Amino acid sequence: MSKILIVGGGFAGVWSAASAAKLRGECGVVDSELEIVVVSAGDDLVIRPRLYESEPHNKRVPLDSILGPIGVRRVPATVTDIDTDARSVTTVGRDGRSAVTAYDQLILASGSQVVMPNIAGAEYLFDVDTLAGAARLDSHLHRLPHESVSTGQYTIVVVGAGFTGLEIATELTQRVREIADDQAVVRVVLVERERQVGLELGSGPHPAISAALSDLGIEVLLNVSVDSVRPHGLTLSDGTEIDARTVVWTAGMTASPLTKFIPAERDWLGRLSVDEYLRVCDVGDVYAAGDTAAAVATHGRTVMQSCQYAVPLGKFAGHNAAADLLGEPLVAFSPDEYQTCLALGAAGAVVTTGWDRTVVMTGSAGQHLKVTINTEWIYPPADDKESLLASAGPNGALPEYIPPVPAP
Numbered sequence: 001m002s003k004i005l006i007v008g009g010g011f012a013g014v015w016s017a018a019s020a021a022k023l024r025g026e027c028g029v030v031d032s033e034l035e036i037v038v039v040s041a042g043d044d045l046v047i048r049p050r051l052y053e054s055e056p057h058n059k060r061v062p063l064d065s066i067l068g069p070i071g072v073r074r075v076p077a078t079v080t081d082i083d084t085d086a087r088s089v090t091t092v093g094r095d096g097r098s099a100v101t102a103y104d105q106l107i108l109a110s111g112s113q114v115v116m117p118n119i120a121g122a123e124y125l126f127d128v129d130t131l132a133g134a135a136r137l138d139s140h141l142h143r144l145p146h147e148s149v150s151t152g153q154y155t156i157v158v159v160g161a162g163f164t165g166l167e168i169a170t171e172l173t174q175r176v177r178e179i180a181d182d183q184a185v186v187r188v189v190l191v192e193r194e195r196q197v198g199l200e201l202g203s204g205p206h207p208a209i210s211a212a213l214s215d216l217g218i219e220v221l222l223n224v225s226v227d228s229v230r231p232h233g234l235t236l237s238d239g240t241e242i243d244a245r246t247v248v249w250t251a252g253m254t255a256s257p258l259t260k261f262i263p264a265e266r267d268w269l270g271r272l273s274v275d276e277y278l279r280v281c282d283v284g285d286v287y288a289a290g291d292t293a294a295a296v297a298t299h300g301r302t303v304m305q306s307c308q309y310a311v312p313l314g315k316f317a318g319h320n321a322a323a324d325l326l327g328e329p330l331v332a333f334s335p336d337e338y339q340t341c342l343a344l345g346a347a348g349a350v351v352t353t354g355w356d357r358t359v360v361m362t363g364s365a366g367q368h369l370k371v372t373i374n375t376e377w378i379y380p381p382a383d384d385k386e387s388l389l390a391s392a393g394p395n396g397a398l399p400e401y402i403p404p405v406p407a408p
Contacts, residue, residue: 002034002325005089005101006318007079007258008109009040009063010048011307012290014380015314016107018392020322021070025389027326031071034325037101038067039091041078046131049307050374052168052343054175056134065382070389075101079110082261084283105285105321108272109314110256112291112305116249121229125159125249128168137248141179144245152232152243154180155187159226160251161197163306163342165190166209168248170345173216188218189242193225193251198342204357205342205350212347253305255292262286267294269305276332278317285324289317297335301355307378309335316394331394343370 006016017038024034044060051059067074077091077099088102114129116122126137144153154176158169169190176186190197190213197220198209213220225237226247233243255270264280265273271294273281278295280286288295290310295303303309312335320330340352349366352359361369381387390396 001032002104003102004034004036004105004107004318004321004325005103006036006038006107006109007082007089008111008256008290009038009042009045009074010109010111010290011045011310011378012109012111012292012314012317013038013040013107014045014063014066015311015392016109016287016289016318016321017067017072018070018380018388019315019318019394019396021072021318022389022392023319023322023326023328024071027328029326034322036072036322037075038063038072039075039077039079039089039101041076042131043076044131045380047374047378048129049378051128051131051134052164052171053374054138054171056128056131056138059134060131061379061382066380066388069383069385079258082106082108082258084262084286087285103285105287105324107287107289107317107321108256108258108262108280108292109289109310109317110258110292111310112253112255112269113257114249115252115254117226117251119226119228121231121234124229124231125247127249128164137246140246141176144176145179145181147245150232150243150245153245154184155189155242155244156246156248157189157191157234157242157244158248158250159191160249161190161192161194161220162200162250163198163340165192165250166198167343168250169218170212170216170343170347172248172345173218174346188216189244190218190220191224191226191236192220192222195222197222201340201342202352202357204359205340205352208350208359208362209342209344212344212350215347216345253291255305259288259292262288267302269294271305277320277330278313278333279320287317287321289313293317295333297333298337299355301338303335304338308339311378312336312394315392315396318392319394334394341366341370341373343367343374 047059081090127133291305348363349370351361
């Protein structure tokens with residue numbers, strides 16, 4: 001019996017499992033001859049792109065409803081070590097017991113995490129990086145009306161004006177107003193150390209982003225960082241002090257620390273170098289998928305850490321890991337053209353296509369598309385083997401959701 005071991009139960013891990021299971025079935029191989037195992041500390045696929053929204057506890061799908069119907073075994077455990085020489089993974093289960101599992105092919109799909117700062121008062125920061133973090137923020141916001149009235153009670157400071165920072169800041173303008181007392185003053189401040197917001201998103205969507213921030217009354221502080229945080233406020237690097245009960249940190253991401261167990265080259269985000277088939281370079285029998293993989297996308301660009309790439313990376317990695325064992329041809333990674341759909345709260349959304357970030361949709365039309373993506377397209381079919389496997393494999397990409405740019 002051969003075994004594919006997948007570390008991670010996020011989008012990349014789930015689609016790796018589905019694609020490996022699809023090829024297994026197409027080759028007429030029974031489950032007992034090629035075992036597919038997913039190791040995940042949690043019981044759910046967390047819909048991470050939606051954690052900036054309200055009610056984060058609802059943004060998840062039971063992993064067993066996805067993996068069970070396709071004959072994939074799930075192990076609820078935390079990975080503590082990977083030995084690529086011995087081809088084994090060490091885990092600790094919920095009972096505290098350690099176990100060592102051998103593999104024939106390993107897919108590391110353990111995701112990424114926000115980089116929390118080493119500053120005084122960092123323990124008072126909130127985040128929307130994990131389900132637990134988003135739930136903690138949501139609970140905190142709903143407690144604000146029951147606290148004693150003070151300066152900054154409904155002041156929200158969001159640190160980092162990248163993709164996540166912009167989505168949570170624009171979302172919170174309306175979300176906090178719905179929670180706050182009728183006469184309360186709601187203030188949202190966006191802090192960014194760079195010279196403009198959304199710098200990595202390119203110049204294309206910048207006018208739409210700036211207009212949305214202005215329309216929503218969000219204050220923007222540029223070329224400044226956070227020096228320290230306290231329970232009811234923070235101090236910026238230029239000495240500015242802001243009274244605020246809520247400070248949300250979104251600045252900086254890094255690949256899962258499990259990548260350190262793989263003896264391979266990593267990029268500045270900690271992602272593993274992979275070849276065109278998503279095999280980790282110079283390491284046998286190991287693939288990387290999702291936010292752990294520094295894979296080449298279209299036009300020689302490296303993939304972004306996002307759900308948009310996690311899904312196809314998982315599909316290609318799972319297929320190729322199974323193909324390696326089944327003697328089938330490997331398929332080179334070939335994702336769809338880069339696209340973005342950035343939510344801007346009540347101001348709608350801005351949609352771009354291509355690496356030059358050409359804007360193709362804004363406002364309410366963009367918002368409708370964003371809602372469709374978030375509530376429908378990114379969810380894998382649950383309790384539906386046929387639909388899940390039909391969407392798996394290298395050719396089972398996400399829907400083409402952005403219309404082509406009209407010819408000039």
